[in-house]
Each structure stands twice: as C-alpha cells, then as structure tokens.
Amino acid sequence: MSDVELIARDGDRVGRKDPECPLAIDGLTVSYGDKPAVFSVDTRFGKGRMVAIVGPNGAGKSTLMKAVLGIVPKLAGRALFFGEPFESVRSRVAYVPQRASVDWDFPVRVIDVVLMGLYRSLGIFGMTSKKDIAKAHACLERVGMADFARRQIGQLSGGQQQRVFLARALAQDADLYLLDEPLAGVDAATERAIMSVLKDLKSEGRTVVCVHHDLATVRSYFDDVLLINVRKIADGPVASAFNDRNLQQTYGGRLGATHIAELQQPAG
Amino acid sequence: MIGQEFVQLSLTPMLVGILASLACALPGNFLLLRRQTLIGDAISHVVLPGIVVAFLISGSIAAWPMMLGASGAALVAVLMIEAVKRFGRIESGAAMGVIFTSMFAGGVLLLEQSDTSSVHLDVQHALYGNLESLIWLSAEGWGSLFDLAALSEMPPQVGRLFVVLALVVAFIAVFWSSLKIATFDESFALSIGIPARLLGFALVALTAIAAVAAFDAVGSIIVIAMFICPAATARLMTDDLVVQVLWSAVFAVVSAVLGYMLAGYLPGLLGYDYAVSAAGMMATVSGLILGVACLFGPKRKRIAPTA
Numbered sequence: 001m002s003d004v005e006l007i008a009r010d011g012d013r014v015g016r017k018d019p020e021c022p023l024a025i026d027g028l029t030v031s032y033g034d035k036p037a038v039f040s041v042d043t044r045f046g047k048g049r050m051v052a053i054v055g056p057n058g059a060g061k062s063t064l065m066k067a068v069l070g071i072v073p074k075l076a077g078r079a080l081f082f083g084e085p086f087e088s089v090r091s092r093v094a095y096v097p098q099r100a101s102v103d104w105d106f107p108v109r110v111i112d113v114v115l116m117g118l119y120r121s122l123g124i125f126g127m128t129s130k131k132d133i134a135k136a137h138a139c140l141e142r143v144g145m146a147d148f149a150r151r152q153i154g155q156l157s158g159g160q161q162q163r164v165f166l167a168r169a170l171a172q173d174a175d176l177y178l179l180d181e182p183l184a185g186v187d188a189a190t191e192r193a194i195m196s197v198l199k200d201l202k203s204e205g206r207t208v209v210c211v212h213h214d215l216a217t218v219r220s221y222f223d224d225v226l227l228i229n230v231r232k233i234a235d236g237p238v239a240s241a242f243n244d245r246n247l248q249q250t251y252g253g254r255l256g257a258t259h260i261a262e263l264q265q266p267a268g
Numbered sequence: 269m270i271g272q273e274f275v276q277l278s279l280t281p282m283l284v285g286i287l288a289s290l291a292c293a294l295p296g297n298f299l300l301l302r303r304q305t306l307i308g309d310a311i312s313h314v315v316l317p318g319i320v321v322a323f324l325i326s327g328s329i330a331a332w333p334m335m336l337g338a339s340g341a342a343l344v345a346v347l348m349i350e351a352v353k354r355f356g357r358i359e360s361g362a363a364m365g366v367i368f369t370s371m372f373a374g375g376v377l378l379l380e381q382s383d384t385s386s387v388h389l390d391v392q393h394a395l396y397g398n399l400e401s402l403i404w405l406s407a408e409g410w411g412s413l414f415d416l417a418a419l420s421e422m423p424p425q426v427g428r429l430f431v432v433l434a435l436v437v438a439f440i441a442v443f444w445s446s447l448k449i450a451t452f453d454e455s456f457a458l459s460i461g462i463p464a465r466l467l468g469f470a471l472v473a474l475t476a477i478a479a480v481a482a483f484d485a486v487g488s489i490i491v492i493a494m495f496i497c498p499a500a501t502a503r504l505m506t507d508d509l510v511v512q513v514l515w516s517a518v519f520a521v522v523s524a525v526l527g528y529m530l531a532g533y534l535p536g537l538l539g540y541d542y543a544v545s546a547a548g549m550m551a552t553v554s555g556l557i558l559g560v561a562c563l564f565g566p567k568r569k570r571i572a573p574t575a
Contacts, residue, residue: 095459102453152507
C-alpha cells in the first residue's frame with residue numbers, strides 16, 4: 001500500500017505508519033460468536049523491547065496474537081508491522097504458538113521441526129541443503145538441544161518441546177518474535193535457557209512479545225507490559241503500568257490484596 | 269496357457285484393486301494425522317445417494333454422470349457436516365456420523381424405490397463393487413500389455429484409477445512440505461503464509477475424488493478400509509513421515525494382492541467349491557495386517573499410555 005493510499009484511507013492515523021514500530025495495533029476487535037474476545041484494543045510495541053501480555057484466563061491474550069497474524073479473523077481494527085500490513089513483512093515476524101496446540105506424537109524428528117522455520121527460504125518441493133541443516137543445528141545449539149536433533153518429538157519433555165519451538169522461531173531470523181506462553185509448564189532449567197535466548201534477541205535489537213502467565217516474574221523479565229481483560233487495561237513500561245490499581249482492574253476480585261502487594265516488591 | 273488365463277481374468281481386477289488401494293491409502297496418511305479418517309468413511313457412504321440421483325436424472329450408468337453425482341453428493345455432505353458442526357455446536361465425528369448415515373440410508377431407500385432392475389446398480393454393488401467382473405477378454409497373454417489395441421479394451425476403471433492415483437501422488441509430492449507443516453501446526457503454517465485451510469480443503473476434495481473413482485470399481489468397503497488401515501499400520505512401523513507414507517503404499521499393495529489371491533484360492537484350498545468377494549477379502553487382509561502391527565509393530569509402544 002502506498003503512503004498516499006494509506007492517507008486517503010486512514011488520514012487520521014497516518015502518523016502511525018512508522019517503519020520503526022514493530023507492531024502497532026488499532027481498535028482491534030475479535031469475537032467468537034456474539035461475545036467479544038478482544039474489544040477495541042490499541043497499543044504499540046517498541047523496537048528492541050521485551051513485552052509481556054498479561055491478563056486472566058479468557059482475557060483474549062492468545063486471541064490478540066492470533067488476530068494480528070491473521071490466524072483468526074478480525075472483526076474490526078488492524079495491525080501494522082513495521083508500518084506495513086502483515087502480508088508484506090511476514091518474513092520479519094516469527095510466531096511461536098502454545099506448545100499444547102499441536103500433536104507431539106506427529107511423526108517428525110526435532111531437526112524437521114526446526115527446518116519448518118526455514119520454509120520460506122527453501123527451494124521447490126521444500127528440498128533442504130546442507131546449509132539449511134547446518135543453520136537448523138545452530139538454532140538447536142542456541143537452545144541447548146543440539147544432542148536431540150535426531151529424536152522423535154514425542155520423546156521430548158514439555159520443556160524440551162518448548163525449546164524446539166523456540167529453535168524453529170530462531171531459524172526464521174525475524175525482527176519481531178511473538179510467543180504464546182513460552183514459559184508455561186516448563187522446568188526451571190528450560191525457563192532460564194529460554195529467557196537467556198530471548199534476552200540475546202533483545203540485545204541484538206529485536207523485539208520480543210510474550211503472552212505471560214506468571215505475574216511474579218513480570219518485573220524481572222520484561223521491560224513493558226500490556227494488561228488486558230478483553231479490553232486494554234493499561235500498557236507501557238513495567239515500572240509504571242504494572243501497578244496494583246491496574247492489576248486489580250485486570251483481574252477483578254480474582255487477585256487478593258496480599259498477592260498484589262507481593263508483586264510490588266522489587267524483584268531479586 | 270496359465271499366463272493368458274491370468275492376464276485375462278485376474279490381472280485387471282488385481283490391478284484395479286492395487287490402484288484403488290493406493291489412491292485411498294496415500295491421502296489416508298494425512299487424514300490419519302489430522303484425525304479426520306472418518307471423512308473418508310463419510311464420503312464413501314454418501315457416494316451411493318449421489319450415483320442413484322445421477323442415474324435417476326441421466327437414466328444411464330455411464331461413468332461421467334456417476335462421477336458427477338458422487339462428487340456432488342460428497343460436496344453436499346462436506347457442507348452439511350460443516351453446518352451441523354457449526355450450528356449444532358457438536359464435535360466433527362458426531363456431525364459426520366449423523367450426515368453420512370442419513371445420506372447413505374436415503375440412498376438405499378431411493379435405490380429400492382426406483383427402477384434399476386435393468387442396470388447393474390444395487391446395494392451389494394455399492395458395498396463391494398464388481399471387481400471380479402473387470403476381466404480383460406481381448407488379452408492374449410503378458411504381451412498384450414504392450415499392444416495398444418488390446419490395451420484400449422482394458423476395463424476403463426484401470427485407466428481412470430491410474431489418472432486419479434497420478435493426481436494423488438502429484439498433489440502429495442508438490443505440496444509435501446506445506447502439507448506436513450499445515451498438518452503438524454496449523455497456526456504456525458498460517459503465520460508463515462501457507463494457505464493451511466485451503467490445503468485442508470484440497471485434501472478433502474482429493475479424498476472425495478479417490479473415493480468416487482475407487483467406489484465405482486471396488487465398492488465402499490475397500491475404500492473405507494484403505495483410507496484407514498494402511499496408514500494406521502504404517503504409523504506403527506516408523507516415526508518418520510516419509511517412511512510412513514512409503515509403508516502405507518506397501519501395505520495397500522500387499523492387502524490388494526493377497527486379498528485377491530486369498531478370495532480366489534483360499535476357499536478352494538479349504539475344500540469349498542466357491543470363491544469369496546475379492547473386495548471384502550482385501551479389506552479384511554488390510555485389517556489383519558493392522559492387527560499384526562498392533563501386536564508386533566516396532567513403534568507400537570507409542571500407543572501405550574504415557575506419564
């Protein structure tokens with residue numbers, strides 16, 4: 001879409017067409033049946049930031065991620081990646097779905113899953129070269145799974161499966177990483193391994209956005225936070241947006257006052 | 269001359285059995301992994317009302333009206349299954365069960381009420397086809413396979429199934445990586461630009477084409493068996509998708525050949541003076557092979573409950 005067309009269509013929002021902004025969401029609304037799952041969410045994620053999307057179960061966190069990627073249809077609103085619609089900048093974005101969303105009994109090996117991340121650069125019939133396989137191995141190395149390359153994926157533990165998913169995303173060599181619950185149900189060693197990889201991505205100037213469920217680690221792991229419960233409650237730097245008033249509003253009565261008080265303690 | 273008799277009477281039924289089994293078994297691998305095997309069952313059942321309606325409209329049992337009617341019925345069934353799923357809010361297995369049994373039953377009633385006595389169209393035919401009647405009388409021996417005049421008098425089912433099988437193989441080969449990714453992880457596939465839903469629909473369409481072509485020659489029993497058994501058996505043999513697809517082809521061919529021979533010769537060997545349905549025996553053999561793989565397949569431990 002040219003700038004002129006964009007101005008003609010969305011004159012009031014033209015300021016938002018910012019190639020430096022990895023993801024800008026405007027008025028995003030998604031609905032399953034007649035109940036909205038995400039309602040009119042506006043937010044922007046900053047380049048080189050680590051962002052947590054936080055909210056109770058059913059708050060629309062995963063749905064928001066799927067809707068910006070066009071996996072579930074948007075009822076209204078839109079998402080611009082690096083100032084462009086998703087279709088024109090697909091190769092700069094990597095998505096890691098929830099681990100539980102796939103069948104881990106599928107007959108493929110670990111290396112095959114990582115090679116899926118190179119799909120867009122493979123030749124006709126998806127032939128893989130030595131270079132592709134070396135690249136996939138390097139990605140497995142980064143997540144500490146190099147010894148498992150030939151394993152069938154059904155033989156992996158939950159944490160190992162999550163690392164393989166992360167390795168597949170690394171193979172995509174993207175500028176924006178969208179991860180849906182990358183730390184759900186993983187062991188402590190895997191959590192450390194994943195966080196260290198994500199921090200490396202950030203230090204390379206890439207942007208990392210995670211749906212995150214563990215309120216206790218938001219402060220230590222992330223720079224920015226998006227609090228949602230169908231609607232956006234707050235967004236911005238963790239230091240200011242992740243406060244007890246916003247948390248109370250996000251979780252309603254579901255979060256006790258003592259729990260919130262604990263979260264306000266500086267981490268470490 | 270034994271060669272001539274075999275080529276005249278047994279070669280074409282066996283060939284049709286092999287081609288039909290392969291055409292169903294190959295897409296069966298993906299249906300199995302997508303937990304959609306029942307769609308093959310559903311489609312092969314709704315073919316019956318499709319061909320009955322096509323016969324009532326066209327008044328002939330020529331191949332094209334039959335194919336058209338069957339494909340139309342398959343399409344109607346797929347749409348109705350989607351509708352029941354969406355508006356009834358029930359899971360897809362139940363939706364398929366409701367639609368295909370009602371449509372099959374409707375087909376049986378329609379068949380009973382319409383005058384099809386003059387043509388070879390009945391419920392038995394629908395279930396286990398007319399494999400044994402697909403003889404190649406103009407054949408004079410193996411040499412006829414290289415004789416264009418004789419080849420042109422081969423039962424047309426052979427050529428049709430050959431084309432369908434080629435289509436199936438081409439589809440799977442061309443879309444191999446995208447099919448694999450879309451089957452394993454649909455969300456990820458969509459995020460990298462693979463039209464996963466379109467591929468899923470194409471797979472169902474291909475399943476319908478294979479089912480319709482095979483149904484005409486071998487009936488619905490073998491179609492249902494071949495969509496499931498070879499692929500399920502192959503899954504117990506390996507943890508590699510390529511190897512699984514190759515194993516499924518081997519099991520399909522073995523079931524067809526062994527089934528045909530056993531149907532012809534087993535009752536004789538046991539002292540009975542009749543043969544049993546070849547299509548029925550092929551399906552039975554494919555089930556028996558699956559049973560053996562469940563007991564001895566190298567990857568069968570996979571199906572044990574995991575902690």
